[in-house]
Amino acid sequence: MKKIGVLALQGAFNEHIEIIKSLGHEGIEIRKAEQLNNLDGIILPGGESTAMGKLLDDFQIKETLVNKINNGLPVWGTCAGMILLAKELDGGENAHLKVMDIKVKRNAYGSQLDSFVTNEVIEDISENEIPMVFIRAPYIVDIDEKVDLLHKIDGNIVAARQGNMLATSFHPELTNDTTFHEYFINMS
């Protein structure tokens, strides 16, 4: 049984915890820096990245989290969580944790395609189609060669991995498909 933390300052953390538990692992809500010790992995959920970034500062978690990730703690950012991981944000906004060599565009789909669902195969993850839920989603506009591209939709990168860091534009926790959670738990 693994101990997977979910940053629980804001956003869709409950859904991740439920899936982790349903897979037989321990899901822990993280609100304090001390709780980052002895985790096998941490998920940064969807929500509002600007608010979450500010709360990371207010709750004094940011520095410890960055150190843990840089020392190899497996981390998975979904949607707003992916924005938190990026070293750079498109449009010159300040980045947050600055740990992953990706450049991310927030609210990249604009108002027309604000939210949508699609089913596609991601070869490195599973041979079966995975449902992908996008909600005011970001995508990756640029990646360093250190980063493995996992999936593109219409030419835009929506999933990537760099060693211990996984980022998805979409929300596997809002579907009943557990493939992505199993993949992440196996990274830890």
Ligand code: GLN
């Ligand atoms: N648009 C949000 C942001 O910029 C992310 C949306 C989400 O996490 N569903 O933070």
